[in-house]
Amino acid sequence: MKSASIEIRGCNSKEELVEVVELCDSAFPKTNREYFERHVLKDKTLDKNDTRVLLINGKIVSSVQVFPRTIFVQKEKIQIGGIGNVATLPAERGKGYAGLLLKDSLDYIIKKGYSLSMLTTSINPYYAKFGFQTVLRTIAAINCNEGKNHKEISRFDKNNDLKDVINIYNGFNSGKIGTIVRDEKYWLSQFEFCDENKDLFLVYRSKDGIIGFIRAQRKDNYISVLEYASKDNNALVFANLIEELSFITGINDFRFFLTKDEEKIIGKYSFSLKDEKDFMICFLDNNLSVQIKNELLKDRNLNFWQSDFF
Numbered sequence: 001m002k003s004a005s006i007e008i009r010g011c012n013s014k015e016e017l018v019e020v021v022e023l024c025d026s027a028f029p030k031t032n033r034e035y036f037e038r039h040v041l042k043d044k045t046l047d048k049n050d051t052r053v054l055l056i057n058g059k060i061v062s063s064v065q066v067f068p069r070t071i072f073v074q075k076e077k078i079q080i081g082g083i084g085n086v087a088t089l090p091a092e093r094g095k096g097y098a099g100l101l102l103k104d105s106l107d108y109i110i111k112k113g114y115s116l117s118m119l120t121t122s123i124n125p126y127y128a129k130f131g132f133q134t135v136l137r138t139i140a141a142i143n144c145n146e147g148k149n150h151k152e153i154s155r156f157d158k159n160n161d162l163k164d165v166i167n168i169y170n171g172f173n174s175g176k177i178g179t180i181v182r183d184e185k186y187w188l189s190q191f192e193f194c195d196e197n198k199d200l201f202l203v204y205r206s207k208d209g210i211i212g213f214i215r216a217q218r219k220d221n222y223i224s225v226l227e228y229a230s231k232d233n234n235a236l237v238f239a240n241l242i243e244e245l246s247f248i249t250g251i252n253d254f255r256f257f258l259t260k261d262e263e264k265i266i267g268k269y270s271f272s273l274k275d276e277k278d279f280m281i282c283f284l285d286n287n288l289s290v291q292i293k294n295e296l297l298k299d300r301n302l303n304f305w306q307s308d309f310f
């Protein structure tokens with residue numbers, strides 16, 4: 001019998017990207033196809049080559065996407081290759097294909113000169129075999145008692161508010177650990193791939209302009225806060241944005257990732273914390289300082305907004 005020919009490379013056409021959407025759609029039964037269309041086809045930060053595929057006799061059976069990103073680590077900006085949409089067709093599993101493709105993707109990230117890779121997963125032991133380490137994050141849950149309408153708060157308007165929101169974002173996030181460095185191209189692309197409820201992107205206006213914003217997504221019985229930011233870490237602005245979200249949605253329960261440093265922004269609310277171990281990092285640059293590695297690995301220190309999810 002003729003042995004199968006294995007080819008590993010980046011996608012080279014729109015048709016191949018659509019094939020990857022179909023592959024992911026069949027590999028992840030609980031996720032809608034629409035999710036993969038956003039992350040494979042609508043993310044303008046990606047080059048075709050960043051969607052890595054393994055083909056057997058010319059047919060794509062396995063995929064891994066490499067998302068080019070830059071993160072803040074205190075004063076430094078570090079280039080990373082985020083990994084997502086790791087998938088193998090159900091009939092082709094257990095033959096080492098995803099493993100081969102992951103190794104290729106890590107080599108690809110190294111060749112690009114990026115310092116590390118990140119991913120989220122529920123199968124941590126699998127990725128540990130490739131050098132990924134689990135990072136502990138925590139999800140905070142708060143109940144805001146009742147919603148309130150605040151006249152200073154209104155929906156984000158892309159045409160008028162983007163520049164101010166970018167300024168607030170940069171002021172709030174530079175200096176943190178793990179937040180994404182976003183230029184305007186990234187912001188515009190993110191509006192296409194991010195799974196947010198557009199009516200829950202709210203801005204807080206003062207006489208001096210926008211001083212805070214929040215982005216969120218409705219879940220069955222709670223609101224998932226994807227990200228927030230305010231000028232000078234303003235706890236009152238955060239509280240008012242939460243009350244407004246509750247007023248709009250009729251839901252009082254909120255969940256969001258919270259680092260130890262950010263607890264002060266919760267202000268008047270009491271909160272409960274739950275550990276989350278879905279985030280993993282693989283260091284790929286021997287010159288990366290021990291201090292940066294430690295900051296990224298420290299418990300409840302890394303801040304990765306859900307709106308940046310890949």
Ligand SMILES: CC(C)(COP(=O)(O)OP(=O)(O)OC[C@H]1O[C@@H](n2cnc3c(N)ncnc32)[C@H](O)[C@@H]1OP(=O)(O)O)[C@@H](O)C(=O)NCCC(=O)NCCS
Nearest residue numbers: 027086087088093094095096097098099120121122123126
């Ligand atoms: C995970 C997946 C990509 C692996 O593809 P594959 O080509 O079969 O991978 P490999 O042959 O290289 O490795 C198979 C390994 O994955 C492990 N694995 C697969 N699914 C797993 C799961 N849900 N939980 C734990 N381990 C799992 C297998 O136990 C096996 O481990 P081993 O190498 O120690 O034997 C494939 O099962 C898949 O598409 N799953 C659905 C989508 C998914 O969950 N993707 C990962 C998102 S983080």
